Amino acid sequence: MFKKTVKILFLIFILSAVSLNVIISAESNLYKGPAPKYVFLFIGDGMALPQVSSAEIYASALKNNKYPETPRYLSFTKFEAQGFTTTHDASSFITDSASAGTAIACGYKTLNGVISMDIGKKIKYKTIAEELKEKGMKVGIVTSVSIDHATPAVFYAKVPSRSMMYEIALQLAESGFDYFGGGSVIDPDGKKSKMDNKPGNVFDYAKSKGYKITKTKEEFMKLKSGSGKVWAVTEMPADAQSMLYEVDRSKDVLSLADFTAKGIELLDNPKGFFMMVEGGKIDWACHANDGLSAIIDVYAFDDAVKIAVEFAQKHPKETLIIVTGDHECGGMTVGFAGTKYDTAFQKLQKQKISYVKFEEKINELKKEKPDLKLDEIKDIITEYFGLTFKGDKSDMDLTEYEIKLLQDAFDETIKDKKERSKSSESYIAYGEYDPLTVTITHVLNRKAGIGWTTYSHTGTPVPTYAKGVGAGVFDGYYDNTDIYKKIVLILKIKKSY
Numbered sequence: 299m300f301k302k303t304v305k306i307l308f309l310i311f312i313l314s315a316v317s318l319n320v321i322i323s324a325e326s327n328l329y330k331g332p333a334p335k336y337v338f339l340f341i342g343d344g345m346a347l348p349q350v351s352s353a354e355i356y357a358s359a360l361k362n363n364k365y366p367e368t369p370r371y372l373s374f375t376k377f378e379a380q381g382f383t384t385t386h387d388a389s390s391f392i393t394d395s396a397s398a399g400t401a402i403a404c405g406y407k408t409l410n411g412v413i414s415m416d417i418g419k420k421i422k423y424k425t426i427a428e429e430l431k432e433k434g435m436k437v438g439i440v441t442s443v444s445i446d447h448a449t450p451a452v453f454y455a456k457v458p459s460r461s462m463m464y465e466i467a468l469q470l471a472e473s474g475f476d477y478f479g480g481g482s483v484i485d486p487d488g489k490k491s492k493m494d495n496k497p498g499n500v501f502d503y504a505k506s507k508g509y510k511i512t513k514t515k516e517e518f519m520k521l522k523s524g525s526g527k528v529w530a531v532t533e534m535p536a537d538a539q540s541m542l543y544e545v546d547r548s549k550d551v552l553s554l555a556d557f558t559a560k561g562i563e564l565l566d567n568p569k570g571f572f573m574m575v576e577g578g579k580i581d582w583a584c585h586a587n588d589g590l591s592a593i594i595d596v597y598a599f600d601d602a603v604k605i606a607v608e609f610a611q612k613h614p615k616e617t618l619i620i621v622t623g624d625h626e627c628g629g630m631t632v633g634f635a636g637t638k639y640d641t642a643f644q645k646l647q648k649q650k651i652s653y654v655k656f657e658e659k660i661n662e663l664k665k666e667k668p669d670l671k672l673d674e675i676k677d678i679i680t681e682y683f684g685l686t687f688k689g690d691k692s693d694m695d696l697t698e699y700e701i702k703l704l705q706d707a708f709d710e711t712i713k714d715k716k717e718r719s720k721s722s723e724s725y726i727a728y729g730e731y732d733p734l735t736v737t738i739t740h741v742l743n744r745k746a747g748i749g750w751t752t753y754s755h756t757g758t759p760v761p762t763y764a765k766g767v768g769a770g771v772f773d774g775y776y777d778n779t780d781i782y783k784k785i786v787l788i789l790k791i792k793k794s795y
């Protein structure tokens with residue numbers, strides 16, 4: 299009798315689990331709940347699982363735990379909904395940020411380099427940001443790279459080529475969106491543009507379209523709800539008009555989180571808002587194979603996500619937060635031939651500056667002394683990367699093989715750029731980066747157990763995380779164009795999908 303009861307109870311349990319599962323998967327295909335009032339879309343450029351995991355492993359390694367553990371250090375890896383997203387574009391398994399961004403912002407596959415237009419470069423797609431603006435929501439676009447860069451551009455511009463930076467910036471001014479924040483622009487006066495009848499400087503043009511522009515921290519701090527349409531530019535434009543790498547930023551310089559918090563302050567209104575925030579320099583650090591700079595920029599990105607999470611705690615029934623990457627970059631991985639089954643991420647903490655800042659220092663030294671020798675810069679390599687030349691086989695000491703790699707790279711670095719080797723071997727060794735700097739980060743990263751395969755993007759899927767109203771729709775395995783379609787579904791935008 300007892301056995302029979304247990305059997306029946308077990309059967310009931312199985313059946314209810316199966317039916318619950320059916321309900322959950324049905325719900326994830328068709329969301330019928332209320333539309334969220336506040337929508338955050340965070341895009342970690344070049345951020346796939348290796349970048350996310352490395353950031354968590356590094357945090358764990360710094361705790362010097364005896365055994366490995368990967369607690370959820372990042373806010374978004376704790377989100378209730380998680381999925382995987384395929385990233386191929388219309389012509390390649392390896393997408394760039396323009397075609398990946400177009401897929402996310404418009405729901406269509408296009409070609410590398412194309413901003414929110416079709417593969418024939420004729421049709422201009424309506425973006426999710428434009429759809430939501432039409433719905434009455436306010437719209438904000440924030441990025442740590444230049445605001446005319448591919449990922450932010452796909453939300454407000456439509457051009458056949460991402461390199462049309464001037465045209466993109468003009469379309470920013472014409473978008474009518476409520477807030478732009480972060481990096482500056484590459485071609486403010488249209489010097490590289492082939493456009494006829496240029497309307498002049500893009501900042502002046504934006505002013506004529508009603509934008510208030512801030513370029514200092516002081517002006518930025520004065521912005522408040524009711525300031526009208528705002529275009530806020532970092533007070534310290536760095537490489538390619540981007541914000542500083544987080545590893546190089548002093549605390550008093552505005553962060554990605556500051557631009558996100560200001561966005562909330564400016565956009566909050568009874569009809570709600572949509573804000574896209576891009577962590578763009580995760581990608582740039584991965585292109586350069588600089589693991590520490592990438593990891594620290596993942597933390598800066600997460601700090602921005604945390605601002606949205608705090609906001610969601612105040613508006614739990616009205617907020618949706620989506621965090622995704624547009625593609626992987628660098629072929630980054632946890633593990634290297636030289637370190638076999640071990641990692642030593644704590645070694646990365648010896649790196650004090652980004653590859654960009656180090657290259658600047660080398661260039662200054664080269665200018666001062668054209669016949670510079672590797673011997674003369676060993677001290678600064680030790681100072682900024684912790685790598686030593688003692689020959690004592692200690693933890694951070696360079697092996698003979700590693701010193702040879704540095705010497706070969708230095709011999710290229712010291713040459714004029716035009717005289718450097720153009721061989722494919724040289725490209726595999728250094729990409730288009732400063733040979734010495736990229737070799738230093740390679741050596742340090744390998745000692746830590748991080749491997750790199752390329753200076754470009756790769757074709758692996760990326761993780762997507764979601765929290766809040768409608769988040770369950772983001773569970774599962776789907777394509778990057780589905781991110782657009784899922785937002786359309788949750789926001790109840792009428793579309794023929």
Ligand SMILES: [Zn+2]
Pocket residue numbers: 344395581582585627755
């Ligand atoms: Zn990239």
